[in-house]
Amino acid sequence: MKRKATRHALLYVGVALTCAxxxxxxxxxxxxALSEPSQLRQxxxxxxxxxxxxxxxxxxxxxxxxxxxxxxSALAAIGAVTISMVVSVLAGYSLSRFRVRGGxxxxxxxxxxxxxxxxxxxxxxxxIFRNLELIGSLxxxxxxxxxxxxxxxxxxxxxxxxxxxxxxxxAAMVDGCSPLGALxxxxxxVSAPGLAATALYGFVLSWSDYAYARTFLTNAQGxxxxxxxxxxxxxxxISNWSDIxxxxxxxxxxxxxxxLFLERYLVGGLTAGAEK
Amino acid sequence: MAGIxxxxxxxxxxxxxxxxxxxxxxxxxxxxxxxxxxxCGKSTMLKILAGLEEASSGTIAIGERDVTDLAPxxxxxxxxxxxxxxxxxxTVARNMGFGLKMRGTDAGEIDRRVNxxxxxxxxDHLLERRPRALSGGQRQRVALGRAIVxxxxxxxxxxxxxxxxxKLRVHTRAEISALHKRLxxxxxxxxxxxxxxxxxxxxxxxxxxxVIQQIASPDAMFREPANLFVAGFIGSPGMNxxxxxxxxxxxxxxxxxxxxxxxxxxANGGALAGRxxxxxxxxxxxxxxxGQVSFTVSPRLIESLGSEQYVYVDLPEEHRRxxxxxxxxxxxxTSLIARLINPEPRPPEATLTxxxxxxxLHVFDAASGEAIR
Numbered sequence: 001m002k003r004k005a006t007r008h009a010l011l012y013v014g015v016a017l018t019c020a021x022x023x024x025x026x027x028x029x030x031x032x033a034l035s036e037p038s039q040l041r042q043x044x045x046x047x048x049x050x051x052x053x054x055x056x057x058x059x060x061x062x063x064x065x066x067x068x069x070x071x072x073s074a075l076a077a078i079g080a081v082t083i084s085m086v087v088s089v090l091a092g093y094s095l096s097r098f099r100v101r102g103g104x105x106x107x108x109x110x111x112x113x114x115x116x117x118x119x120x121x122x123x124x125x126x127x128i129f130r131n132l133e134l135i136g137s138l139x140x141x142x143x144x145x146x147x148x149x150x151x152x153x154x155x156x157x158x159x160x161x162x163x164x165x166x167x168x169x170x171a172a173m174v175d176g177c178s179p180l181g182a183l184x185x186x187x188x189x190v191s192a193p194g195l196a197a198t199a200l201y202g203f204v205l206s207w208s209d210y211a212y213a214r215t216f217l218t219n220a221q222g223x224x225x226x227x228x229x230x231x232x233x234x235x236x237x238i239s240n241w242s243d244i245x246x247x248x249x250x251x252x253x254x255x256x257x258x259x260l261f262l263e264r265y266l267v268g269g270l271t272a273g274a275e276k
Numbered sequence: 277m278a279g280i281x282x283x284x285x286x287x288x289x290x291x292x293x294x295x296x297x298x299x300x301x302x303x304x305x306x307x308x309x310x311x312x313x314x315x316c317g318k319s320t321m322l323k324i325l326a327g328l329e330e331a332s333s334g335t336i337a338i339g340e341r342d343v344t345d346l347a348p349x350x351x352x353x354x355x356x357x358x359x360x361x362x363x364x365x366x367t368v369a370r371n372m373g374f375g376l377k378m379r380g381t382d383a384g385e386i387d388r389r390v391n392x393x394x395x396x397x398x399x400d401h402l403l404e405r406r407p408r409a410l411s412g413g414q415r416q417r418v419a420l421g422r423a424i425v426x427x428x429x430x431x432x433x434x435x436x437x438x439x440x441x442x443k444l445r446v447h448t449r450a451e452i453s454a455l456h457k458r459l460x461x462x463x464x465x466x467x468x469x470x471x472x473x474x475x476x477x478x479x480x481x482x483x484x485x486x487v488i489q490q491i492a493s494p495d496a497m498f499r500e501p502a503n504l505f506v507a508g509f510i511g512s513p514g515m516n517x518x519x520x521x522x523x524x525x526x527x528x529x530x531x532x533x534x535x536x537x538x539x540x541x542x543a544n545g546g547a548l549a550g551r552x553x554x555x556x557x558x559x560x561x562x563x564x565x566x567g568q569v570s571f572t573v574s575p576r577l578i579e580s581l582g583s584e585q586y587v588y589v590d591l592p593e594e595h596r597r598x599x600x601x602x603x604x605x606x607x608x609x610t611s612l613i614a615r616l617i618n619p620e621p622r623p624p625e626a627t628l629t630x631x632x633x634x635x636x637l638h639v640f641d642a643a644s645g646e647a648i649r
Contacts, residue, residue: 170326172363173328174375175350178347181378186365189363190365190367199279
């Protein structure tokens with residue numbers, strides 16, 4: 001009994017330490033945002049500002065087009081996720097259901113694209129977008145993000161579709177659906193948790209991107225995404241880290257809200273898709 | 277409603293042929309059961325009938341229409357699946373009406389037909405529930421209901437009772453039979469359970485390795501099995517098989533069984549003289565006590581079910597067949613089972629006199645396995 005209590009205590013201490021390590025950077029971001037810039041370098045550091053600058057968020061929103069940047073990020077993420085979902089639903093379903101020559105190798109080949117680092121694709125994508133005159137357009141990062149998202153979401157959805165009995169779409173076909181009709185009317189509604197999980201994965205990936213936005217959008221200020229916009233707040237000689245931290249919080253809030261709201265759904269979807 | 281004509285349907289996956297020249301005429305309103313062990317091709321045939329799999333060759337006609345190349349939805353058939361395949365995101369009512377909706381049926385008409393079918397099946401109080409809120413038996417009824425509301429030319433049923441417990445299975449089996457008598461819709465039913473086949477079918481099609489072994493009514497199949505496989509598959513417990521040699525005797529043939537020269541019930545016995553044969557004897561055709569052919573045994577095991585007893589006896593060496601390559605149960609090769617109705621209680625170690633009527637024997641060619649009559 002005593003041994004069990006000790007084991008529990010050790011477990012809780014371990015979990016608490018891990019949480020502290022994970023939460024500390026977020027806490028420090030908040031402290032930095034609310035502190036006067038002059039207080040940031042003082043020793044010993046203050047773990048909570050004497051007079052928190054609650055007005056900093058309104059102030060930077062007035063000084064910078066943060067809402068425009070957030071809007072662009074949202075447009076890019078929604079566009080990339082929409083394209084990715086259409087492609088990966090059809091590809092994942094085909095890989096799951098149709099026996100084609102070399103289908104397995106094709107599936108693995110798609111997955112290898114995910115193994116390549118994103119930066120490796122920057123130069124070829126730049127060449128393509130320049131030819132298509134998309135440099136500076138939000139379309140460039142929408143398409144670039146889709147190339148990153150599709151391989152993984154295709155595999156996620158293939159895994160999810162594998163867990164759905166084939167008889168379900170066979171019943172739909174006997175009831176009068178075409179194969180595509182069975183997918184749309186029966187398989188997709190049944191796959192809602194899996195679709196939500198994959199869509200969120202894609203959204204987060206697109207929202208967090210900096211490298212592509214930095215490469216393709218630098219000369220088009222009206223199309224800057226939030227991550228790109230924040231980096232412009234860093235000066236060559238002086239950087240206001242309090243303002244940068246406050247802007248970072250504003251950018252992180254939407255994604256944090258989505259995660260908190262859909263956390264159970266997301267985890268459920270991921271595990272359900274990974275069952276087989 | 278319509279009859280179905282299946283003509284020389286073959287299905288191959290590369291070099292593997294799972295269905296070999298399957299031909300069958302099914303009359304309008306008939307209840308046909310495809311039965312056989314796992315992997316015999318019965319479910320494949322059903323899926324080809326439904327249009328869910330493509331035949332490698334051959335044709336299928338439903339009524340006067342050649343449906344070989346039609347999509348499943350254009351064949352005007354309804355199917356009940358082994359795992360029911362109910363749409364989990366739709367209510368029972370919408371599950372049942374889905375096929376009609378796909379065909380553009382008016383909403384009022386869908387409601388009327390769904391309600392009628394639900395009343396027939398006693399599920400009208402479940403119409404607003406989702407499948408996950410139903411028991412196994414209720415799901416099974418909804419799957420049947422989904423088929424009924426369509427009023428199709430034929431029902432295809434793929435082992436629809438196999439997920440139910442034993443008691444519910446017997447109950448639902450009777451309900452499906454009653455439903456068929458009421459609706460008289462042509463039905464093709466797939467099962468591996470010979471009891472289901474015997475109790476439900478107008479005709480049984482028994483299959484092995486993609487080949488039809490026999491097509492007959494349940495009684496005819498039980499009385500006159502076409503070969504050793506059918507004889508062993510139909511009946512529970514299966515038929516006993518005894519290796520023997522036929523001898524000519526007065527225009528007929530005899531075989532030495534348990535030390536007796538037993539006259540074989542075949543028409544042209546003289547031609548059989550000297551041939552290796554397998555004699556079949558159903559467990560229920562063996563009686564306790566002396567009879568026309570009697571023999572004394574020491575039972576290896578006696579199982580009592582109250583109203584009947586299964587007596588297991590080791591076969592004499594001379595009656596044991598060689599082990600086949602077909603994966604036959606070793607105990608069936610080496611033992612004999614007697615099914616004694618209303619038996620006397622007896623201690624298992626006591627010797628026992630059993631007997632049979634030679635007219636009940638079945639005779640098969642040992643080499644080909646075909647029945648000799």
